[in-house]
Structures are given as C-alpha cells and as structure tokens.
Amino acid sequence: MNSEFPAAVHLLVYLAHSTSGSANSEELAENVGTHPARVRKMMRCLREQGWVGTREGIGGGYFLRAEPAAIRLADIYRASCCGGLRPKKPTGSPGSTCPVSSGISGAMDHYFGEAESRYLDYLDGVTVQDVLHRIVDPRPLP
Amino acid sequence: MNSEFPAAVHLLVYLAHSTSGSANSEELAENVGTHPARVRKMMRCLREQGWVGTREGIGGGYFLRAEPAAIRLADIYRASCCGGLRPKKPTGSPGSTCPVSSGISGAMDHYFGEAESRYLDYLDGVTVQDVLHRIVDPRPLP
DNA sequence: TGAACTGTATAATTTATAATTACAGTTAGA
DNA sequence: TCTAACTGTAATTATAAATTATACAGTTCA
Secondary structure (H helix, E strand, O other), X not given: OOOHHXXXXXXXXXXXXXXXXXXXXXXXXXXXXXXXXXXXXXHHHHHHOOOEEEEOOOOOEEEEXXXXXXXXXXXXXXXHHOOOOOOOOOOOXXXXXXXXXXXXXXXXXXXXXXXXXXXXXXXXXXXXXXXXXXXXXXXXXX | OXXXXXXXXXXXXXXXXXXXXXXXXXXXXXXXXXXXXXXXXXXXXXXXXXXXEEEOOOOOXXXXXOOHXXXXXXXXXXXXXXXXXXXXXXXXXOOOOOHHHHHHHHHHHHHHHHHHXXXXXXXXXXXXXXXXXXXXXXXXXX
C-alpha cells in the first residue's frame, strides 16, 4: 500500500484539530512531512468527496466541510487507494492449458476481494473524530 | 503488497494439484510466471513452515509435506509478507510539538493492526484445498 | 565422474512512489 | 488595477522497492 490513505487521514485529522479551522498547503505539508504540491493533489480527492472546501488566492487554504464524526476511514480508503490491498501483478497466465496457472488469478481475486471487504468493515466503524480523540485524549476507542 | 503471498499460494496449489506430487523450480517458475531462482528462494520459507520438502540433486525438486486442507492462507500470509497491508512510510514526525503530527503514526498503527487482523481472520478460514477446489471444481466455496 | 538439480548471494533491471519544478488561474487588499 | 499569496495541474526528476537475471558452490544419482 502507498501512503495516500494515511496521509489523507492525517490531513483531515489536522483540519479537525486546528483551532482556526483552516490551513494552507505549506502548513499541511510540513505537518504531514511531504511536499505542498502533493497536498494540493490529495486535496482534490478530498474536495470531490465533499469533505473539505478550498479558498484560492491570498489568505486561502483548506477547511473542513463535513463533521469529523461523519467521515469514515473506510470511505477515505475507498477514495484514496481502493484495491491497494492486493498485489498489482497476478501470478500464472490466463491462456495456459494448466487449470492452476490459468485459474489462480481469478480465484485469488475473489479471496482478496473478500478479505479486503473485512478490512473495510472494520474501518467503516472508525471516524476522523475517533482518530483525533485517540491522539489528544488517549482512552480506549474504536 | 508485493506478490510473495499470492505466488506462495500458487506454488502450494500447484503441488497439491500435481499428479506426480512433485516439481522442480523450472516447472514451477514457468507455471507461476517468474524466475526459477525466485521460486527456490520462496521455497525456503515454505520449507521452514514444514509445508514442503526438498530433494536436491538429479531428479530433485519440491513436494508437499502437509495436507492441502491443513494449510491456511492466513498462515501463508504471515510467513510470506506479514505487515504488508500497511504503508511503509508513516506520516508526521514523532518529535513534533503538534500532537497530530507526533501522534498520528501511533494511532494509525493501531487501526492498521486491527484492520489487518480482520483481513487475516477471513484468510484463516481458507485453505490451499479450498483454492484448488475453486479452480478445478468451481462451486460456492469459502 | 558428470549431468541435473537446489541453496544462496549479489548485481542489474524494471516499476512504483514521492519530490520537485513550473506556470497558469484566483483572490484580497494596497 | 497591480501585486503578493495562494490553489490547480501537469510534467519532470529522484528515490525506493520489487523483480529478474546471473553466478557458482553444494548435493545427488546413475
């Protein structure tokens, strides 16, 4: 898995924690530990989901549009890196006469899909607010 | 995720399906679609788990040592690429004065760990035999 | 002894990921 | 209306990870 998903969560948690409620790409990039251009690119995705708003121009930046308790990690995952839990390169070859070589990738797709959906079932129960609370007020949480 | 895990499953399923019960690294590599040296390397791991045996020298190769129905995909996953479901590079920085930046990676580790364990719970219910049956006799199966 | 294998290390190549650069478009305020 | 401070986006470069390839010592059997 690449780090799009955790970085997206980080951005949303940061905005949820921010007292001013907004931040520009430079501030966010420094907090996450990445480059402002990458933040802006990721923000496109979060904006399309309706989770953040953008203000361009001087004094501009990003701000939350949704309630932290309404943003589920499973949805962030789906928006940022869906399918990332399975390997890109399948084994075997579809045209082989050997049933194992030709059929294994379809079978594995099935198992990866099922397993990934259990992974997402769990993340469906965790919100941006939960993550924030785990950080600023470490008590047992989802 | 890299393709160690699906390749390992492929190797075991192939041996389980093979009528002779054994195959050398060249035959396995061709079936999986990779290099014989990589097969030999992966076999080390499968041998250490007691799932396959090796015969060196002329006429040698690999053969199953365990029942296909007793080899669980979750165990293959653990042996071949445990932890591969989380990104390698954490976001934020531990020393930061910002609680989000310093705390997010610990929080995400927790959620990734929980989610991965759901993923494995599912794979725990699938065996090499199940995979083989799904390929050679496609009926509803785990 | 020699041919057919495995075991293992290391180098080379390819691919994926992230960082960087660049610049057009937007906005607020002097 | 001009300018500085931003975002949006694409293209390029750099870095890291995964995979393939090469090499050769050790094993086994005929």
